[in-house]
Amino acid sequence: MPHDGHDEDEGSTLSETVLRVKALESLLVEKNYVDPDTLDQLIDIYEHKVGPRNGARVVARAWCDDAFRQRLLEDATTCIKEFGFEGRQGEHMLVKENTDTIHNMVVCTLCSCYPWPVLGLPPVWYKAAPYRARAVAEPRAVLAEFGVTLDDDTEVRVWDSTAELRYLILPMRPKNTEHLSEQQLADLVTRDSMIGTGLALEATS
Amino acid sequence: MNGGQDLGGKHGLGPINPEQNEPVFHAEWEKRVFACTLAMGATGEWNIDAGRFARENRHPADYINASYYQVWLYGLEVLMRERGLLVEGELETGKVQKTRPVKNLLRADKVDEALKAGGACDRKISDSAQFAVGDKIRARNLNPKTHTRLPGYVRGKTGVIAAINGAFVFPDSNAQFLGENPQYCYSVRFEATELWGNDNNSGSCVYVDMWESYLEPA
Numbered sequence: 300m301p302h303d304g305h306d307e308d309e310g311s312t313l314s315e316t317v318l319r320v321k322a323l324e325s326l327l328v329e330k331n332y333v334d335p336d337t338l339d340q341l342i343d344i345y346e347h348k349v350g351p352r353n354g355a356r357v358v359a360r361a362w363c364d365d366a367f368r369q370r371l372l373e374d375a376t377t378c379i380k381e382f383g384f385e386g387r388q389g390e391h392m393l394v395k396e397n398t399d400t401i402h403n404m405v406v407c408t409l410c411s412c413y414p415w416p417v418l419g420l421p422p423v424w425y426k427a428a429p430y431r432a433r434a435v436a437e438p439r440a441v442l443a444e445f446g447v448t449l450d451d452d453t454e455v456r457v458w459d460s461t462a463e464l465r466y467l468i469l470p471m472r473p474k475n476t477e478h479l480s481e482q483q484l485a486d487l488v489t490r491d492s493m494i495g496t497g498l499a500l501e502a503t504s
Numbered sequence: 505m506n507g508g509q510d511l512g513g514k515h516g517l518g519p520i521n522p523e524q525n526e527p528v529f530h531a532e533w534e535k536r537v538f539a540c541t542l543a544m545g546a547t548g549e550w551n552i553d554a555g556r557f558a559r560e561n562r563h564p565a566d567y568i569n570a571s572y573y574q575v576w577l578y579g580l581e582v583l584m585r586e587r588g589l590l591v592e593g594e595l596e597t598g599k600v601q602k603t604r605p606v607k608n609l610l611r612a613d614k615v616d617e618a619l620k621a622g623g624a625c626d627r628k629i630s631d632s633a634q635f636a637v638g639d640k641i642r643a644r645n646l647n648p649k650t651h652t653r654l655p656g657y658v659r660g661k662t663g664v665i666a667a668i669n670g671a672f673v674f675p676d677s678n679a680q681f682l683g684e685n686p687q688y689c690y691s692v693r694f695e696a697t698e699l700w701g702n703d704n705n706s707g708s709c710v711y712v713d714m715w716e717s718y719l720e721p722a
Contacts, residue, residue, distance in 0.1 A: 316574055320533040322598045324540055330603040332547060336612035338539035346528045386622035408512035408655050410556055424522045426572045432514040435710050436700055444520045455708035461653045462689050462713035463625040464669055
């Protein structure tokens with residue numbers, strides 16, 4: 300799939316799409332199928348309120364609190380709910396932990412399943428055909444395109460989200476971060492590190 | 505269906521091209537499609553599996569060439585037309601020709617509550633699971649023209665049950681409004697060499713979430 304709506308050669312199709320969406324939305328409101336304030340609120344929530352900083356808080360807690368980490372790996376949905384992150388597209392959460400010997404990464408080959416309450420809406424590349432096609436078949440080559448190179452003896456586990464289970468990756472805690480607070484650690488947790496296509500950032504000294 | 509959405513293992517699609525500092529939406533119309541789709545989903549006129557089928561059930565070239573929110577727009581139009589919520593000519597003229605009340609209208613003051621509630625798909629069933637962790641299974645070679653969550657790249661392949669995730673609504677029947685038919689959903693581990701052969705595939709594996717009726721003992 301092309302990038303969403305900013306390729307120049309899509310010009311005419313794009314303006315058709317814009318007009319079609321305007322017409323559709325007007326009809327939905329006029330027919331009283333949707334409340335216009337509901338539309339604005341949905342956009343505001345997913346554009347401004349829900350995003351990967353949520354997941355970063357969960358990861359940082361797991362790095363600081365081993366008992367929480369254990370519980371998170373056993374019952375992710377409940378543990379994540381303790382932060383108030385729950386509901387749509389996060390009803391059934393699983394957390395997979397990256398270690399020195401196992402690297403986990405997540406894809407949805409059939410559509411775009413993604414854990415919204417902890418990561419927000421997925422980036423274009425996650426939903427687009429190249430990642431969905433290649434993540435399961437050549438994960439190391441895909442990781443290399445994200446700048447991630449793993450040891451040859453690290454096992455790569457790719458999780459294809461074919462059902463209603465949603466996956467959050469617990470990245471490895473970067474070295475030399477013992478002095479950092481939970482909040483400072485959360486700043487090292489990137490979105491991609493929680494999808495498994497990246498690593499957590501190194502601490503700046 | 506063996507459609508354009510079933511992408512695992514396909515070639516020729518190019519590099520991943522992640523965008524740096526990507527915005528949540530790239531255009532105003534994307535926001536509107538996103539919100540209209542969620543709000544219409546809340547009417548209860550269809551379910552999530554029927555929604556997925558509406559998006560994928562089209563010419564594979566059109567599916568792959570459309571942008572993500574164009575796919576959503578297409579799916580929403582299909583679902584509405586099927587139920588008479590949108591009739592021929594309305595989008596073109598912008599004039600309402602026919603309408604009826606929807607089952608549920610999501611009011612703005614109920615949005616937070618609705619998102620928090622979500623839509624759990626796990627169900628209690630009395631049957632016991634047919635497979636146990638460690639069992640060797642083969643993915644059945646099923647090719648329904650209707651909705652399925654059994655990806656093509658695992659069909660006929662052998663894997664091992666890694667976990668039993670509980671019983672979940674079965675999308676294949678739910679998408680056709682033939683009932684939830686909940687059944688056990690397993691996490692199944694497939695070695696990359698089993699899926700893709702022996703070239704450059706050492707040291708990786710794929711875990712796929714699979715409903716019981718997708719599996720047979722191996």
